[in-house]
Amino acid sequence: MPTLFWTGKLSLPLKLMVNFGCLIAWITGNAQNTSAMKQRMKNGYNGKYSEYIHHYDEFGTSHYTKISKKLIEKVDCKEKKVLDVGCGTGILSLMILEKTVEKLICVDVSKTMLEKCKQKIKAEGFNDGLIEFHELDAEQLPFDDNSFDVVFLNMVLGVIPNHLSTITELTRVLRPGGTIAISAHGPKHYMEAIEAGLKTMTIRYFFGHRFEFWPKGENEVLNLFIKTGLKDIHTERIYWMDEFKNGREAFDFFAATSSLWWYEKLPSNLREKETEKTRAYFQSKMITSISSDVVFAYGTKQ
Numbered sequence: 001m002p003t004l005f006w007t008g009k010l011s012l013p014l015k016l017m018v019n020f021g022c023l024i025a026w027i028t029g030n031a032q033n034t035s036a037m038k039q040r041m042k043n044g045y046n047g048k049y050s051e052y053i054h055h056y057d058e059f060g061t062s063h064y065t066k067i068s069k070k071l072i073e074k075v076d077c078k079e080k081k082v083l084d085v086g087c088g089t090g091i092l093s094l095m096i097l098e099k100t101v102e103k104l105i106c107v108d109v110s111k112t113m114l115e116k117c118k119q120k121i122k123a124e125g126f127n128d129g130l131i132e133f134h135e136l137d138a139e140q141l142p143f144d145d146n147s148f149d150v151v152f153l154n155m156v157l158g159v160i161p162n163h164l165s166t167i168t169e170l171t172r173v174l175r176p177g178g179t180i181a182i183s184a185h186g187p188k189h190y191m192e193a194i195e196a197g198l199k200t201m202t203i204r205y206f207f208g209h210r211f212e213f214w215p216k217g218e219n220e221v222l223n224l225f226i227k228t229g230l231k232d233i234h235t236e237r238i239y240w241m242d243e244f245k246n247g248r249e250a251f252d253f254f255a256a257t258s259s260l261w262w263y264e265k266l267p268s269n270l271r272e273k274e275t276e277k278t279r280a281y282f283q284s285k286m287i288t289s290i291s292s293d294v295v296f297a298y299g300t301k302q
């Protein structure tokens with residue numbers, strides 16, 4: 001059973017509203033249906049609800065480059081067999097390849113994201129034999145126990161419903177002595193954008209399934225690592241503001257990197273209208289700064 005209530009930072013009225021929705025989702029059984037949640041997320045990152053996902057790199061590269069650089073700087077990848085889970089368009093994957101690894105396996109639940117990752121890596125001219133791409137769910141990896149020296153999970157944990165089983169699965173495929181390195185959405189991550197997005201939503205299309213984004217504090221991530229039996233654990237939380245020229249640009253960043261998966265129940269003919277309404281709200285309220293709150297965690301398999 002995944003976490004029920006949403007614990008990210010938000011104004012009190014909206015937090016109550018979100019958690020009331022989570023409660024309804026629990027009563028109706030939607031909160032327990034993790035496969036439906038994953039499907040929504042997969043559809044979102046496949047561009048089913050919005051074209052914005054095709055602009056992930058255009059609007060999100062600077063943000064994810066900053067996080068990926070920080071995540072990889074503490075990890076030795078040289079001549080290692082590395083797994084990048086939820087690789088997205090390959091922002092971290094390309095940095096891993098620069099470290100002359102023995103092998104890199106990129107996996108993502110979204111075919112669209114994975115295809116983009118593949119194209120970018122091919123364009124850089126890396127040897128085909130060095131890399132594999134697989135469309136997979138992080139919680140069900142078809143790899144043998146103890147297969148990898150390093151496993152990365154970069155800004156993915158918060159969009160998967162079962163956190164402990166995800167970290168357990170990543171640890172299973174890691175060899176003893178190998179390193180797991182993750183970055184996770186902290187409680188204040190995107191809080192201004194989430195607040196504005198919730199204020200403009202046509203609420204009847206969103207109530208009833210839970211708020212499928214689960215930020216984690218540093219201690220929560222630490223506890224997940226401890227429960228999984230990892231050792232030599234190190235965590236760090238970093239906070240900064242991403243600044244945009246205007247509200248429209250801030251919205252574009254939010255929409256492109258989040259995939260707007262919560263538009264699932266919105267009739268397809270209303271999605272564009274909803275997008276424009278929210279974008280106009282960002283602009284009129286001058287939402288030009290968005291919090292980035294990221295928890296980094298490293299551990300070693302016993």
Ligand SMILES: C[S@@+](CC[C@H](N)C(=O)[O-])C[C@H]1O[C@@H](n2cnc3c(N)ncnc32)[C@H](O)[C@@H]1O
Pocket residue numbers: 038041042045064068085086087088089090091092107108109110113136137138139153154155156159160257
């Ligand atoms: C915010 S993006 C991060 C992508 C990439 N790691 C980066 O740093 O740019 C989240 C990614 O997680 C993927 N994802 C979501 N749920 C997943 C799951 N259950 N298993 C594997 N990947 C998943 C999405 O398709 C998306 O590419």
